[in-house]
Amino acid sequence: MDRASSSDAALIGAIRRGDEEAFARLYAAYQAPIFRYALHMCGAGAADDVVQETFLGLLRGGRFDADRGTLAGYLFGIARHHILKRLAVMRLEEAGDADRIVEAAAPDEPSPFDDLSRTEAVAAVRAAIQSLPPVYREIITLCELEELDYAAAAGVVECPVGTVRSRLHRARALLHSKLTSVRSAPALRHIGEVTR
Amino acid sequence: MKQFNDNDRALTEALRALAAEDAGLAASNAVEAGLLGEVRSMARARRRRLAIAALAAAAGLVIAAAVPWRRSAGNAPAGPQPTTSVPHGGEVATAFFPLTYSSLPISNAQLIRVQVPRSALASFGLAPIDVPAGARGTASTTVPADVLVGEDGVARAVRFVSPTP
Numbered sequence: 001m002d003r004a005s006s007s008d009a010a011l012i013g014a015i016r017r018g019d020e021e022a023f024a025r026l027y028a029a030y031q032a033p034i035f036r037y038a039l040h041m042c043g044a045g046a047a048d049d050v051v052q053e054t055f056l057g058l059l060r061g062g063r064f065d066a067d068r069g070t071l072a073g074y075l076f077g078i079a080r081h082h083i084l085k086r087l088a089v090m091r092l093e094e095a096g097d098a099d100r101i102v103e104a105a106a107p108d109e110p111s112p113f114d115d116l117s118r119t120e121a122v123a124a125v126r127a128a129i130q131s132l133p134p135v136y137r138e139i140i141t142l143c144e145l146e147e148l149d150y151a152a153a154a155g156v157v158e159c160p161v162g163t164v165r166s167r168l169h170r171a172r173a174l175l176h177s178k179l180t181s182v183r184s185a186p187a188l189r190h191i192g193e194v195t196r
Numbered sequence: 197m198k199q200f201n202d203n204d205r206a207l208t209e210a211l212r213a214l215a216a217e218d219a220g221l222a223a224s225n226a227v228e229a230g231l232l233g234e235v236r237s238m239a240r241a242r243r244r245r246l247a248i249a250a251l252a253a254a255a256g257l258v259i260a261a262a263v264p265w266r267r268s269a270g271n272a273p274a275g276p277q278p279t280t281s282v283p284h285g286g287e288v289a290t291a292f293f294p295l296t297y298s299s300l301p302i303s304n305a306q307l308i309r310v311q312v313p314r315s316a317l318a319s320f321g322l323a324p325i326d327v328p329a330g331a332r333g334t335a336s337t338t339v340p341a342d343v344l345v346g347e348d349g350v351a352r353a354v355r356f357v358s359p360t361p
Contacts, residue, residue: 015235016238017239017242018235018236018238018239018240018242018243019235020232020235020236020239023231023232023235024228024232027228027231031222031223031227031228032219032221032222032223034223035221035222035223036218036221039218039221047223048223048224048226048227051223051227052223052227052230052231055231056231056234059231059234059235059238118213121210121213122210122213122214122217124210125207125210125211125213125214126214129214140211144208144211144215145211145214145215145218146215147215172204172207175207176203176204176207179207
């Protein structure tokens with residue numbers, strides 16, 4: 001067990017003994033990433049609830065084992081459980097027609113961000129992420145936005161590291177495809193020209 | 197290929213920009229307040245459990261002390277008490293026997309289940325046969341008893357319990 005894991009285990013021990021300050025420290029360290037994960041996965045209306053359920057799960061008998069992974073990974077795992085319940089996605093691996101869309105993507109087209117300001121680019125990416133199937137939205141959120149490494153992400157989504165890598169590759173291609181198709185729409189192209 | 201790399205880099209930069217923009221997002225203060233309330237509630241429950249454990253230990257000590265006192269005072273009841281009361285489903289118990297400090301006023305009394313030495317039965321005027329078979333303890337060394345303890349931690353009375361035969 002490394003020092004961070006040992007410290008996490010000690011923190012949880014203190015919380016279980018009713019140490020409010022220890023809980024406040026743990027909450028401050030992890031609530032925002034969990035909130036953003038829930039926000040991207042099931043929207044603003046449910047993100048607060050997912051955070052609450054995640055930390056309640058930890059308080060009410062969660063069995064964190066520092067030898068089996070990080071506390072962050074453990075909390076993301078609890079959050080994922082609640083997110084899946086909310087999404088009512090029994091098998092997240094069913095990506096629908098995503099593969100077909102990925103194949104249709106043309107990676108050598110001009111960048112979809114060429115004409116956009118930073119704010120517009122961020123808004124466009126946010127919308128494109130929201131339109132991804134959950135399985136890809138999740139991996140983009142964990143690996144690209146929350147910057148979990150492949151091993152940590154694999155622990156959260158309970159799949160091999162190789163699957164995370166290939167899923168992320170497909171997710172990025174799909175994202176690019178969606179952004180390109182949106183940018184080619186006349187209305188958006190017009191906005192790009194005006195704001196340039 | 198160069199175009200592909202440029203697009204890939206542009207996508208990465210856009211994702212980083214999105215992550216940076218969202219960096220300040222957080223759950224509402226109400227969530228933290230609710231969770232802190234839960235931590236406080238857990239702490240209270242933990243303190244209560246510890247207090248009950250301490251009371252049980254104290255009650256056991258008081259009973260242990262009461263046994264020789266009753267023997268020397270010779271004030272054991274004349275005959276064995278019948279086991280007729282029903283404290284919980286599936287159990288029968290003797291009547292309550294007063295302990296040393298039974299005359300003290302009592303408030304917020306709690307009934308605490310403890311195991312007492314079998315020899316305690318005799319000091320209360322009970323022969324082992326007066327307590328139904330189940331109460332004699334599987335190893336014949338202890339019997340279960342309910343101790344009435346006040347919030348001051350002082351045991352006032354005790355009764356011996358056994359499962360319904």
